[in-house]
Amino acid sequence: MKLIVLDRDGVINHDSDAFIKSPAEWIPLPGSLAAIARLNQADYCVVVATNQSGIARGLFDMRMLNEIHQKMHAAALAVGAEIDAVFFCPHSAAENCDCRKPKSGMFEEIAERYATRLKGVPVIGDSLRDLQAGYSLGCVPYLVLTGKGEKTRERGGLPPDTQVFADLAAVVDHLLQGETTAEAKPS
Numbered sequence: 001m002k003l004i005v006l007d008r009d010g011v012i013n014h015d016s017d018a019f020i021k022s023p024a025e026w027i028p029l030p031g032s033l034a035a036i037a038r039l040n041q042a043d044y045c046v047v048v049a050t051n052q053s054g055i056a057r058g059l060f061d062m063r064m065l066n067e068i069h070q071k072m073h074a075a076a077l078a079v080g081a082e083i084d085a086v087f088f089c090p091h092s093a094a095e096n097c098d099c100r101k102p103k104s105g106m107f108e109e110i111a112e113r114y115a116t117r118l119k120g121v122p123v124i125g126d127s128l129r130d131l132q133a134g135y136s137l138g139c140v141p142y143l144v145l146t147g148k149g150e151k152t153r154e155r156g157g158l159p160p161d162t163q164v165f166a167d168l169a170a171v172v173d174h175l176l177q178g179e180t181t182a183e184a185k186p187s
Contacts, residue, residue, distance in 0.1 A: 001045055003114060003121050005134055008050035010126035010147015011168055019054040022064060023071040029146055031169040037081035038172050048086040049106045055090035102129035104136045124171055127152050135159040142171045
């Protein structure tokens with residue numbers, strides 16, 4: 001099984017400093033769902049790992065988050081894409097949980113669910129914390145310049161060997177051409 005972990009806001013859909021609080025606010029980025037379909041066609045299992053502190057802040061509840069994710073799944077299916085699972089952290093940063101990125105708890109749960117090690121698994125995000133969470137368990141980090149990606153690149157401090165691409169579709173192009181860092185490194 002080939003596994004890939006994507007952040008949601010800023011990678012798959014438009015991001016908002018005011019949070020994505022309803023299905024109406026969830027708008028896919030151009031080409032992102034088609035890129036996921038291409039990953040599926042190449043036998044990748046696509047998993048989303050997303051911080052959703054809007055729940056802890058009282059901006060939306062679990063029912064609304066489920067509705068947002070139902071819209072995402074339906075939009076993906078409409079273009080022949082499938083997101084296998086969505087892992088999320090509902091906590092605020094103040095709660096200091098283990099699942100909120102940049103901590104690795106969500107990624108540890110992904111590894112357990114799929115009974116695999118994450119060494120060499122691509123992680124794609126638009127923020128430093130997305131990449132740090134996966135990198136700590138051996139994931140290969142890819143920064144996209146959509147969402148908060150430009151600001152993240154400007155701030156620096158990216159994990160070693162982070163590759164930077166314009167958007168999810170560009171990362172997928174790269175991965176499907178077989179030029180991943182994971183393939184170049186011996187196990």
